[in-house]
Amino acid sequence: MQSKLSKFYMYLFLSFLAGIILVPLYLTFISSFKTLGDLSSNVIGLPREWIFSNYTDVFGMEYFWSFAWNSLVYGVLTTVLTLICASMAAFVFAHIRFFGNRFLFNYLLIGLMFPFASAIIPLFLKVRDFGLLGTYWAVVLPQIAFGLGFAILLFRGFFKQIPPELFDAAYVDGCNYSNFFFRITIPLSVPIFSTVAVVTFVTSWNNYLLPLIMVSNEELYPWPMGIMFFRGEYDTDWSMVLTYVSLTLIPAIVFFLLAQKYIIAGLTGGAVKE
């Protein structure tokens, strides 16, 4: 009897918390269907009259699509190159014994505790001197470099679980290290590739400080800078800003529900293991 009561209180408490998470998201979402007048006089209720013009207005903007496209390009380039560089390096650290193995691995890991903000001024100057300002690489290359440590950590942990006997057997059959990597390690490691890909892509998609430093040309703005730009343009019409934010939330939440397994595995697995 008593445990039933305590269960009731537990669910009550958890639902209250869920409300604190959901109410801001819910208000943002329904407000995007309100007129500006409705928005200021009727904050909590459903729209008095559902309007969709906010959405058609936002969809009609050319730069809305270019912001989305840019973020996609930043994300895909960063993810593909991170997967290539990090998996190759991690393979060497996990499977090839040589003098300096441990040292180089630790060298790459110290990057995990380097605060990104400390590097922004030299990074900007370097990218400028390389002539990369105004290209996608200005954002992509530093993003890869700063994500490598974590990606290598995750890959190496996974590759280590591949039994060394497998390599001995392959070696007898005339397979060398690079063959082994492409023919055996990669096919066996699809889960960790998915995990690293999802975490890298989300990090790139959400990144704000780096593009803020590097990108001055509106045509190359990624999504988060786009939202801030849009907010500046429509500061007097928040129903438009909230429509834009809702259009960000919906794909993010759908993606989260689909890729949740990988996101959580990546974030907690990398954290808890080593």
Add this chain to the structure above:
Amino acid sequence: MIKKNITSAFVEKYSTIIIFLVPALTLFTVFVVMPIFEAAYFSFYRWNGMGAPEKYVGFKNYAFLFKNGIFLNALKNNFWIIFVSLFIQLPFALFLALFLANNFRGAAVFRSLFFLPYILAEIVASLIWVYIYKGDYGLVGAIWGLFGADAPWITADKEWALTAILIVVVWKYFGIHMMIMISGLQGISKEVIEAAKIDGAGPVTTALSIKIPILWPTITLSIFLSTLGSLQLFDLIMPLTMGGPSNVTHSMVTYLYDFGVGRMRLGFGSAISVVIFIICFVVALIYQTTILKDKGYN
């Protein structure tokens, strides 16, 4: 014949090592390690980024920084962010993790829900709260309106702006720590918990004297990660206050962005970078040594 095979295997091995490592090592060295040293070098100059740095000023940039009221206040704000993260957010995350690590009906749904804010872009989460806090058509405005009062404009109020940021920090980040702790808790072997139950330990005793001690390495990791995160807070602050009103809500990084990068005072900005780096480095060092000490005892 055999000798040739051995040589070619040797060559194959080392060429694989070199080809596989060079891309990662190059990118990492050029874009992560070198910038830290360059920042240290620039920090001794007065420089706007044009040409080579020439005007050597010694430690003047640092001296100015530590006499600057806005920076000292930013430092204090970072301290508050750490304080709230460690003493409110983490205990709260732990408390929830102890509940939600069990697989009762609905646990998975609540876990996902609480984790959801973490995956939203900082900018987006922050903008949502800008709206909630709005005095005219935000939720805060509406609630005050119910009592017929004029709502305070929280993010523009010197007294309340920092609290407003702290609320968003907890809202956004408690979920990831809850998840990290849940995954730690689920790694505790069932036998240990069963044994405690047989010895007559209730759920509270089990949590306090078995689960939390076993979980301690995970908890220290959470402490470390949220301290480092708090020291680098930037994205969440920009939409909410941009460091205002009257510069009272700057963090070290928004200060760096505003006063170093924004005004092209790159030498001065580099000095701020170095200070941020040193503080993070010391935190990491403390974490490393406590972990090593813990391992020594086991």
